[in-house]
Amino acid sequence: MADVPGWYDNDIERVVVSAEDIRTKTDELAKQVAADYSDADGVLLVCVLKGAVMFMADFARALGRYGPPAELEFMAVSSYGQGTTSSGVVRILKDLDRDIAGKHVIVVEDIVDSGLTLSWLLKYLESRSARSVEVVALLRKPDAIKVSVPVKYVGFDIANEFVVGYGLDYAERYRDAPYVGVLKPEVYQR
Ligand code: XMP
Numbered sequence: 001m002a003d004v005p006g007w008y009d010n011d012i013e014r015v016v017v018s019a020e021d022i023r024t025k026t027d028e029l030a031k032q033v034a035a036d037y038s039d040a041d042g043v044l045l046v047c048v049l050k051g052a053v054m055f056m057a058d059f060a061r062a063l064g065r066y067g068p069p070a071e072l073e074f075m076a077v078s079s080y081g082q083g084t085t086s087s088g089v090v091r092i093l094k095d096l097d098r099d100i101a102g103k104h105v106i107v108v109e110d111i112v113d114s115g116l117t118l119s120w121l122l123k124y125l126e127s128r129s130a131r132s133v134e135v136v137a138l139l140r141k142p143d144a145i146k147v148s149v150p151v152k153y154v155g156f157d158i159a160n161e162f163v164v165g166y167g168l169d170y171a172e173r174y175r176d177a178p179y180v181g182v183l184k185p186e187v188y189q190r
Pocket of ligand 1: 051109163164
Protein backbone atom coordinates (compact mmCIF):
# COMPACT_ATOMS: atom_id res chain seq x y z
CA MET A 1 0.00 0.00 0.00
CA ALA A 2 1.58 3.27 -1.10
CA ASP A 3 2.32 5.92 1.50
CA VAL A 4 1.65 3.65 4.48
CA PRO A 5 4.56 2.95 6.77
CA GLY A 6 4.84 -0.67 7.84
CA TRP A 7 3.54 -0.17 11.34
CA TYR A 8 -0.02 0.62 10.19
CA ASP A 9 -0.26 -1.60 7.09
CA ASN A 10 -2.55 -4.08 8.80
CA ASP A 11 -5.01 -1.54 10.16
CA ILE A 12 -5.51 0.88 7.26
CA GLU A 13 -8.00 -0.03 4.56
CA ARG A 14 -7.41 2.97 2.31
CA VAL A 15 -5.39 6.19 2.19
CA VAL A 16 -7.77 9.14 1.66
CA VAL A 17 -5.21 11.98 1.48
CA SER A 18 -1.54 11.17 1.00
CA ALA A 19 1.30 12.85 2.87
CA GLU A 20 2.45 14.46 -0.36
CA ASP A 21 -1.00 15.88 -1.14
CA ILE A 22 -1.17 17.26 2.42
CA ARG A 23 2.20 19.00 1.92
CA THR A 24 1.24 20.54 -1.42
CA LYS A 25 -2.17 21.69 -0.20
CA THR A 26 -0.78 23.16 3.03
CA ASP A 27 1.60 25.29 1.01
CA GLU A 28 -1.25 26.48 -1.26
CA LEU A 29 -3.41 27.38 1.73
CA ALA A 30 -0.55 29.31 3.32
CA LYS A 31 -0.06 31.29 0.10
CA GLN A 32 -3.76 32.17 0.01
CA VAL A 33 -3.74 33.29 3.63
CA ALA A 34 -0.56 35.31 3.08
CA ALA A 35 -2.16 37.10 0.12
CA ASP A 36 -5.38 37.84 2.04
CA TYR A 37 -3.54 39.18 5.10
CA SER A 38 -0.76 41.02 3.28
CA ASP A 39 -1.86 44.29 4.89
CA ALA A 40 -2.03 42.85 8.42
CA ASP A 41 0.91 43.23 10.80
CA GLY A 42 0.31 39.72 12.12
CA VAL A 43 -2.16 36.92 12.71
CA LEU A 44 -2.91 34.70 15.68
CA LEU A 45 -3.25 31.02 14.81
CA VAL A 46 -5.49 29.10 17.21
CA CYS A 47 -4.96 25.36 17.10
CA VAL A 48 -7.64 23.06 18.42
CA LEU A 49 -5.90 20.20 20.17
CA LYS A 50 -5.21 17.45 19.75
CA GLY A 51 -6.40 16.66 16.24
CA ALA A 52 -5.10 19.81 14.55
CA VAL A 53 -1.59 19.62 15.98
CA MET A 54 0.13 18.23 12.87
CA PHE A 55 -1.66 20.62 10.55
CA MET A 56 -0.91 23.57 12.86
CA ALA A 57 2.81 22.78 12.85
CA ASP A 58 3.00 22.38 9.08
CA PHE A 59 0.67 25.27 8.27
CA ALA A 60 2.50 27.66 10.61
CA ARG A 61 5.84 26.71 9.06
CA ALA A 62 4.44 27.22 5.55
CA LEU A 63 3.02 30.62 6.54
CA GLY A 64 6.44 31.48 7.96
CA ARG A 65 7.76 31.44 4.39
CA TYR A 66 5.17 33.90 3.09
CA GLY A 67 4.09 36.04 6.07
CA PRO A 68 2.51 37.76 7.86
CA PRO A 69 4.15 36.83 11.16
CA ALA A 70 2.03 34.40 13.16
CA GLU A 71 1.63 33.91 16.88
CA LEU A 72 0.49 30.48 18.04
CA GLU A 73 -2.18 29.65 20.63
CA PHE A 74 -3.67 26.32 21.63
CA MET A 75 -7.08 25.32 22.91
CA ALA A 76 -8.46 21.92 23.79
CA VAL A 77 -12.16 21.19 23.65
CA SER A 78 -14.05 17.98 23.94
CA SER A 79 -17.13 17.17 21.90
CA TYR A 80 -16.95 13.46 21.11
CA GLY A 81 -16.51 11.46 24.33
CA GLN A 82 -15.45 7.93 23.41
CA GLY A 83 -17.49 7.55 20.24
CA THR A 84 -17.09 8.63 16.61
CA THR A 85 -19.95 11.13 16.31
CA SER A 86 -20.18 14.67 17.66
CA SER A 87 -22.40 15.25 20.68
CA GLY A 88 -22.58 19.00 20.10
CA VAL A 89 -21.88 19.53 23.80
CA VAL A 90 -18.53 21.29 23.94
CA ARG A 91 -16.36 21.47 27.02
CA ILE A 92 -13.22 23.63 27.27
CA LEU A 93 -10.35 21.44 28.47
CA LYS A 94 -7.71 24.10 27.85
CA ASP A 95 -8.49 27.77 27.26
CA LEU A 96 -6.45 30.41 25.43
CA ASP A 97 -3.50 31.65 27.46
CA ARG A 98 -4.08 35.32 26.66
CA ASP A 99 -6.30 38.05 25.40
CA ILE A 100 -7.19 37.94 21.70
CA ALA A 101 -8.99 41.31 21.58
CA GLY A 102 -8.10 43.24 18.42
CA LYS A 103 -6.21 40.33 16.81
CA HIS A 104 -6.77 38.73 13.43
CA VAL A 105 -7.53 35.18 14.55
CA ILE A 106 -7.29 32.17 12.25
CA VAL A 107 -8.60 28.92 13.69
CA VAL A 108 -6.54 25.99 12.46
CA GLU A 109 -8.79 22.93 12.33
CA ASP A 110 -8.11 19.33 11.46
CA ILE A 111 -11.59 18.48 10.21
CA VAL A 112 -15.02 20.04 9.96
CA ASP A 113 -17.42 17.13 10.37
CA SER A 114 -20.85 18.08 11.81
CA GLY A 115 -19.57 21.65 12.25
CA LEU A 116 -20.96 21.70 15.81
CA THR A 117 -17.59 22.17 17.52
CA LEU A 118 -16.47 24.90 15.15
CA SER A 119 -19.75 26.75 15.30
CA TRP A 120 -19.46 26.88 19.09
CA LEU A 121 -15.79 27.90 18.90
CA LEU A 122 -16.39 30.77 16.47
CA LYS A 123 -19.03 32.26 18.76
CA TYR A 124 -16.64 31.88 21.69
CA LEU A 125 -13.75 33.65 19.89
CA GLU A 126 -16.00 36.42 18.64
CA SER A 127 -17.25 36.98 22.19
CA ARG A 128 -13.64 37.64 23.14
CA SER A 129 -13.48 40.61 20.75
CA ALA A 130 -11.11 39.30 18.09
CA ARG A 131 -10.68 41.81 15.26
CA SER A 132 -11.52 39.12 12.72
CA VAL A 133 -11.99 35.36 12.88
CA GLU A 134 -11.50 33.00 9.93
CA VAL A 135 -10.97 29.25 9.69
CA VAL A 136 -8.48 27.12 7.83
CA ALA A 137 -9.45 23.44 7.87
CA LEU A 138 -7.43 20.66 6.33
CA LEU A 139 -10.49 18.44 5.83
CA ARG A 140 -14.23 18.91 5.55
CA LYS A 141 -17.05 16.38 5.23
CA PRO A 142 -19.75 18.24 3.27
CA ASP A 143 -22.29 15.42 3.72
CA ALA A 144 -21.94 15.43 7.51
CA ILE A 145 -22.58 19.14 8.12
CA LYS A 146 -25.36 19.78 10.67
CA VAL A 147 -24.82 23.51 11.16
CA SER A 148 -23.53 25.87 8.51
CA VAL A 149 -20.16 27.37 9.46
CA PRO A 150 -18.10 29.81 7.38
CA VAL A 151 -14.82 28.04 6.57
CA LYS A 152 -12.83 30.33 4.29
CA TYR A 153 -9.90 28.01 3.61
CA VAL A 154 -10.47 24.27 3.05
CA GLY A 155 -7.87 21.71 2.08
CA PHE A 156 -9.90 18.69 1.00
CA ASP A 157 -13.58 17.80 0.91
CA ILE A 158 -13.85 14.12 1.80
CA ALA A 159 -16.62 11.51 2.02
CA ASN A 160 -18.65 11.07 5.19
CA GLU A 161 -16.56 8.30 6.75
CA PHE A 162 -14.45 8.23 9.89
CA VAL A 163 -10.80 8.96 9.13
CA VAL A 164 -7.60 8.74 11.14
CA GLY A 165 -4.02 9.90 10.78
CA TYR A 166 -2.16 13.22 10.56
CA GLY A 167 -3.38 14.18 14.04
CA LEU A 168 -6.73 12.37 13.90
CA ASP A 169 -7.18 9.43 16.20
CA TYR A 170 -9.26 6.43 16.97
CA ALA A 171 -9.02 5.75 20.73
CA GLU A 172 -5.84 7.94 20.79
CA ARG A 173 -4.08 5.83 18.13
CA TYR A 174 -2.98 6.68 14.56
CA ARG A 175 -2.31 10.39 15.21
CA ASP A 176 1.28 9.82 14.12
CA ALA A 177 0.43 8.42 10.69
CA PRO A 178 1.69 10.88 8.05
CA TYR A 179 -1.43 10.53 5.84
CA VAL A 180 -5.21 10.48 6.36
CA GLY A 181 -6.89 7.12 5.91
CA VAL A 182 -9.82 4.86 6.70
CA LEU A 183 -9.45 2.00 9.16
CA LYS A 184 -10.40 -1.56 8.35
CA PRO A 185 -13.78 -2.43 9.96
CA GLU A 186 -12.25 -5.15 12.13
CA VAL A 187 -10.14 -2.55 13.98
CA TYR A 188 -13.34 -1.28 15.64
CA GLN A 189 -14.22 -4.76 16.88
CA ARG A 190 -10.99 -5.27 18.79
P1 XMP B 1 -17.46 18.24 14.47
O1 XMP B 1 -18.38 17.06 14.17
O2 XMP B 1 -17.96 18.97 15.68
O3 XMP B 1 -16.05 17.59 14.78
O4 XMP B 1 -17.34 19.11 13.24
C1 XMP B 1 -15.26 17.99 15.87
C2 XMP B 1 -13.97 17.28 16.02
O5 XMP B 1 -14.18 15.89 16.04
C3 XMP B 1 -13.08 15.22 15.51
N1 XMP B 1 -13.48 14.45 14.32
C4 XMP B 1 -12.84 13.37 13.87
N2 XMP B 1 -11.77 12.71 14.37
N3 XMP B 1 -11.87 11.21 12.56
C5 XMP B 1 -11.30 11.63 13.72
O6 XMP B 1 -10.33 11.01 14.15
C6 XMP B 1 -12.96 11.80 12.00
O7 XMP B 1 -13.45 11.37 10.94
C7 XMP B 1 -13.47 12.94 12.70
N4 XMP B 1 -14.52 13.78 12.47
C8 XMP B 1 -14.46 14.70 13.48
C9 XMP B 1 -12.08 16.28 15.10
O8 XMP B 1 -11.13 16.49 16.11
C10 XMP B 1 -12.96 17.51 14.91
O9 XMP B 1 -12.26 18.71 15.07
